[in-house]
Amino acid sequence: MKSMVQFLTSACLLMASGIAVQAVPQPNIIVIMADDLGYKDLGVYGCQDIPTPHLDKLANDGVRFTSGYVTWPMCGPSRAGFLTGKHQSKFGYYENVSAPFDPKQGLPKIETIASLLQKQGYVTGGVGKWHMGTTDDQHPNAMGFDDWFGFLGGGLMYFPLDHPSYKGRFTPIKRPLNMKYLQHTMPVIHNREPVEWNQYLTRELTDAGIRFLEKSSHEPFFLFMSYNAPHLDLEAPEETIAKFPPETMTKIPGVRPADRSIYAAMVWEMDQGIGQLLMKLDELSLTENTVVWFLSDNGGMRKTSDNRPLRGTKGAPHEGGIRVPMFVRWPGKTPAGKALDDPITSLDITATSVAMAGGDPKSAGLHGKDIRSYLTQQSEEPPHATLYWHTARSMDSQGVIREGDFKLIIGKHGLELYNLRDDLGETTNLAKNHPEKVQAMKARWMEWDKDKAPPLWKGDRNIQFADYDWLQGSPHYKATPK
Secondary structure: OHHHHHHHHHHHHHHHOOOOOOOOOOOEEEEEEEOOOOOOOOHHHOOOOOOOHHHHHHHHOOEEEOOEEOOOOOHHHHHHHHHHOOOHHHHOOOOOOOOOOOOOOOOOOOOOHHHHHHOOOOEEEEEEEOOOOOOHHHOHHHHOOOEEEEEOOOOOOOOOOOOHHHOOOOOOOOOOOOHHHHHHOOOOEEOOEEOOOOOOHHHHHHHHHHHHHHHOOOOOEEEEEEOOOOOOOOOOOHHHHOOOOHHHOOOOOOOOHHHHHHHHHHHHHHHHHHHHHHHHHHHOOOHHHEEEEEEEOOOOOOOOOOOOOOOOOOOOOOHHHHEOOEEEEOOOOOOOOEEEOOOEEHHHHHHHHHHHOOOOOOOOOOOOOOOHHHHOOOOOOOOOOEEEEEOOOOOOEEEEEEEOOEEEEEEOOEEEEEEOOOOOOOOOOOOOOOHHHHHHHHHHHHHHHOOOOOOOOOOOOOOOHHHOHHHOOOOOOOOOOO
16 A cells, blocks of 8 residues: 555656656565575585475576675674675674674664665565564664564574473573573564464474465565574474485585485475465465565585585685575566576665665665666676675684676785686685785775774674673573473
């Protein structure tokens, strides 16, 4: 209804001016984000041991990016970049939220893709992992989401706490709380109220996404499907794990076949859930007017994922940390089965989605580009000449710049220059061979980085929560798991 009122108002003004008006329906927009998915862990990217038929079909029905990047190689800052459409270093978000009840940690008061689409008349929903803070001001409902079902931390156990597999795993708390306990036992909530759940988490989140589609099908909607899978812990239904015997798993250096087996089950469950979401779009006759994006929030984990031929994993400034599976289906607009090699980023997803809805990414101050003409191949001009990253202060690198085929990592212990066209695996450091190029690229990165914001907080992954006054009185402090 909000969207219709906006359209009719604009139409009347244009008609009064003598300008012809042709109704162009706003597309529904879905962004599906996986958590720690490896670059080569989907069939469409070359995976041999994990069948992902629904994601493969989605990619083949649209355009797939072979150089799709996120803004940071770890969960929280990467998600902050996508959700705001801005480089997170420009507003001080450098670390994962390590203390989920510390009011200093998380998103500041800022526009998000959800609030920007609300302004265009969209009903907005989110499902799954938030990881952007837990105060009232940081809650998804306060950040533009009309409807939220999921959890506020950075991880959650995949079964309810009374599941038989958890027997003896948790004991009553008689010592300071740690991050893993708090984040992985937080409640699942619908908006601001805890809810009961009684099945595998990935299935629970899929069901919530389907409910949102059913109740929002009569007006333009935005849905952020933020799956927890395949993030650790390694957990999946036994009957699903049985589909992937360890001896059938692809041999990946550093990955145990038994771990890969459970990981495969987690990815398969997510793919099945996405298939159900896409089938629901078909049932509701929404497919032809719904744009569906897919990406991972960062590269895959070292002990489970296959990022080959890329170097590095989650947490690294190399390609395996920041280059992710990414594709979009825009029915009637994007050429089917097209692989695009030019670099794009998650910031472009935000900017382009706002533009698709009728908004103006530039006036909203977004850092990504509206790449609609590139998606439809009306223009084959690469969207970006240069890409920049400011990586975590606690990591070995300070920043990354990519110009054309060349990529420079500006590290605390040296400089690394790679030609990604000839050396996608980043095996040969060319910094000593091209000193002038190194200095020129470093100077451009420093110019871009000079307006960074001071950190909103300093990360501490070994934090002891009982040291904080704000924790006292929290219902989570004295909580005793079943």
